[in-house]
Amino acid sequence: MRRTVVLNVAGLSRSLLGEQTPCLNALASSSALIRPICPAVTCSMQATYLTGKLPTEHGIVGNGWYFRDLSEIFFWRQSNRLIQGDKIWHAGRNRDASFSCANSFWWYxxxxxxxxxxxPRPVYCADGRKLPDCYTAPSQLRRQFTKSFGSFPLFRFWGPATSIAASQWIAAAARALEEQFQPTLQLVYLPHLDYVLQKAGPHGSLGKDLRELDTLCGTLVDFFFSRACRVIMLSE
Structure with a gap:
């Protein structure tokens, strides 16, 4: 089975491709349109990509929803058990017992x-502080990645301080997983544009952010090509 990497570049669309994105333009030369589901938000779309099912079937009806048993609304839950149905790595294992999958920051x-x-998984301290951190399985990867790349820059991942630093950290972790384990399938989430598009608005300037993302994607794609991996890039 050919080893494959799926890069989920949040917020990327054809309308953003241009002179700032030469690497992405090259990839777009062999592309197809994806008809989005409703709602076309990160958690629902990623769950559909993982299962091949619609939200009515896999249960992820948004980035958050009303939990009837608790009578509360919760956003950005993280347990994979919330997704109903088999995931793509289950299908892979059914075809080939040696199939393996690394999930680098896709949700749930x-x-x-x-x-x-x-x-991402912050540490919530008893005094109310929220410290940047990550969750890994197996757990020793957290220590390894923190030592190699520093603490995961959570506050650069989402929010007003968003920067390319979070996607760069994720890309570094993805490269390390490839070098260490050579998974059959690796899922990589690059979130940079997601909040940037909200900050800039429909008429804001995205030139710097597009250049940074294009450079990162180009470097990552070249790395995986050098490892004889097939690369699929998609968005949500």
């Missing part, structure tokens, strides 16, 4: 039976 990545998982 805790309590997962993927072979390797890395996902």
């Amino acid at each position: 990545n805790m309590a997962s039976d993927a072979d390797w998982s890395v996902t």
Whole structure:
């Protein structure tokens, strides 16, 4: 089975491609349109990509929803057990017992039976502080990645301080997983544009952010090509 990497570049669309994105333009030369589901938000779309099912079937009806048993609304839950149905790595294992999967920051990545998982997970202190950190499975990867790349820059991942630093950290972790384990399938989430598009608005300037993302994607694609991996890039 050919080893494959799926890069989920949040917020990327054809309308953003241009002179700032030469690497992405090259990839777009052999592309197809994806008809989005409703709602076309990160958690629902990623769950559909993982299962091949619609939200009515896999249960992820948004980035958050009303939990009837608790009478509360919760956003950005993280347990993989919330996704109903088999995931793509289950189908892979059914075809080939040696199939393996690394999930680098696609959502619902805790309590997962993927072979390797890395996902944001802050530390909530007793005094009310929220410290940047990540969750990994196996757990020793957290220490390894923190030592190699520093603490995961959570506040650069989402929010007003968003920067390319979070996607760069994720890309570094994805390269490390490839070098260490050579998974059959690796899922990589690059979130940079997601909040940037909200900050800039429909008429804002995205030139710097597009250049940074294009450079990162180009470097990552070249790396995986050099490892004889097929690369699929998609968005949500």
